[in-house]
Structure formats: structure tokens, C-alpha cells
Amino acid sequence: MISAQGIEKQFGDLKVLKGVDLTVKQGEVVSIVGPSGAGKTTLLQILGTLDKPNSGSVFINDTEIQSLREKELARFRNENIGFVFQFHQLLPEFTAVENIILPALIAGKNKSKSEKKAREILNFLNLKDREHHKPAELSGGEKQRIAIARALINDPDVVFADEPTGSLDSKNQEELQKLFFSLRDEFNQTFVIVTHDLHLAHLSDREIKMKDGIVI
Template sequence: MIKLEGITKSFGSLQVLKGIDLEIDKGEIVSIVGPSGAGKTTLLQIMGTLDAPDSGCVLIDDTNVSRMKQKALSAFRNSHIGFVFQFHQLLPEFTAIENVMIPAFIAGMSSSEATKRAAEILDFMKLKERASHKPNELSGGEKQRVAVARALINNPAVILADEPSGSLDTHNKEELHQLFFDLRNQFGQTFVIVTHDEALAQLTDRTIHMLDGVIQ
């Protein structure tokens, strides 16, 4: 599903990633843990094609994304990868269902098809009654579930999450963590989650420990 070979990345004189080799299987839920500055988020961004490595290659679904031109890469990212961030990044002027539909419109999905799919996902997330609410009318847990629904709209092969439960209270954290496993079981997605949450890391199929730009 995901294969990283010899990934290095520097910012100025600071080498953040020092030759990362990593394979993640289809349907796996993998957590990446380590102290701040270990390179976790940089690795996730490279895995998600949001940033390019200085050397090495990234393969997703047997496609070498490291060789793709920017326009093709953007289209691949939109259709194959979903993102969930610590702070939901919902657009405040749009309702929950409109926020979920945005990636579908970018992919060229019709309005009727996008509306139908977004409604189905929000129903699965137990957010059917909140679909017409704007972000400021939703709780923190609801906003993060809307963000997960947005990541799912194009049925991506992999979901990349960066501290997805970092801004949530204990109850909402537990609900979100369970949701990842429910989604994997229902839709077969692969999840890669950068987290400081030990409880979440212990639940995942595999935990990858990073320190000073290398996998331990």
C-alpha cells in the first residue's frame, strides 16, 4: 500500500529525516510516535505528497508519486489520500455537509452525487441531524467527525491523520479512536496516525517509534 525508500529531508542545515525505510500494508492502522522534533509530521507530509523528500521515493498503491508532475500529483492526492488534522480546518462559512463535499467537487463529482455521498457518510458518523449546521454550531467532537467525513468523501485508499485527537476531551478522543477502527472495518481504509496519545498508539495494529529523524 505505502512504501518509503531512503527518505531524507533537510530544512537548511537541519536534517529532519535521515534515510527512512517503511512499508505499510493495506488495511493497517499504524501509529507514529516520538518526541517533538523527531520528524513525525514531516514524514507524514511526505507520505501524503504535501512535501517532497530531498532523496528517496514514495510509492502509494504501486505508484511512484515522487516522479509525478505537480498537476498529476494534486489529482492523485485528491483521489487516493484523505487528511485529518489536529484542528479540524473546516471552512466557517459552510455547513457540515458543504465542508464534506468540497474534495468531491475538486475531483469533478456532480453536485447530486456529492450531496448523496456526503449525506451517507455523515449518517454513518451519526451526524445526519447536524448536516446543515455550521462549524460554530458544532461541538469539538462533531467538528472532528465532520473533518473525518471530508477525508472519506472520495473513498481514498489511505487516511493520514496528524494528532487527530489532540484537541479533544477524553470522551471525544475515545469516540474518535473507535471511529477509525469502525471505518477500517467498514470501508477497508489504511490509516497512518501521528500521535502523542499513548492510549491510541496502544490500540493500533503497529506502532512506529521515531527519534532524531530515524525509525528506532
């Protein structure tokens, strides 16, 4: 489903990625682990089309990302990729449902149908009673689950998550870990997760270990 070949990335004189190859299958939960400075987040951003490599190629479902023009790339990203970050990045003035449907509205989807789907996702995440709450009224774990709901609203082929449990306490970390696998089991959802959370990494179907810009 995802294939990356020969990914290199350089910032000035600093070579961050030094020829990374990897594949991810549909329905896998894959963790990318390694020390700080290993190139994990840079690789995730390239796989998620948020950044471009200096050389190498990325294919997602047989689409070569490097071949897409900017507008095509933005559309592909919106329709096929979900993102979850360490800090939820919810808009404070919007309710849970309003935050969740933003990617659907950007894609030009019907608002009422998107709201209905958002409520269905919230119900699955055990957050049905939080749909009208704004971020300031939610706990850290609830905010992160809302962020996951937002990532899922367009039925993405893959969700990329960057340290998704990093800002949570141990109880919420455990709940979020279970949620990734529930979503995989229920919907065959693919996750690629950069994490320092070794428990989450060990639970994953596969760990990709990085050091000094390469997969080891």
C-alpha cells in the same frame, strides 16, 4: 500499499529525516509516535505528498510519487489521499455537508451525488442531524468527525491524520479512537496517524517509533 525507502529531508543545516524506510498494508491502522522533533509530521507530509524529500522514494499503490508532475500530483492527492489535522480546518461559512463535499467538487464529481454520499457518511458517523449545521454550531468532537467525513468523500486509499485527537477532551478522544477502527473494520480503510495519544497508538495495528529522524 505504501512503501517509503531512504527518506531524507533537510531544512537548511538541519537534517530532520535521516533515511526512513517503512511500509503500510491496505486496511492497517498505523501510528507514528515519538518525542517532539523526531520528524513525525515531516514524514507524514512527505508520505501524504504535501512535501518532497531531498532523497528517497515514496510509492502508493505502485505509483511513484516523485515521478508525478505538479498537476498529476494534485489530482492523485485529491483522488487517493484523505487528510485529518489536529484542528479540523472546516470552512466556517459552509454547512457540514458543504464542507464534506469540497474534495469531490474539486475532483469534478456530480454535486447531488456527492451530497447524497456525504449524508450516507454522516449517517454512519451518527451525525445525520448535523448536516445543515455550520462549524460554529458543532462541538469539537463533531467538527473532527466532519473533517473525517471530508477525508473519506473520495474513497481514498489512505487517510493521513496529524494529531487528530490532540484538541479533544478525553470523551471525544475515545469516540474518535473507536471511529478509526470502525472505519477500518467496515470499509478496510487504511490510516496512518501521527499522535502523542499513547492510548490510540497502543490500539493501532502497529506503532512506528521515531527518534532523531530515524525509525527505532
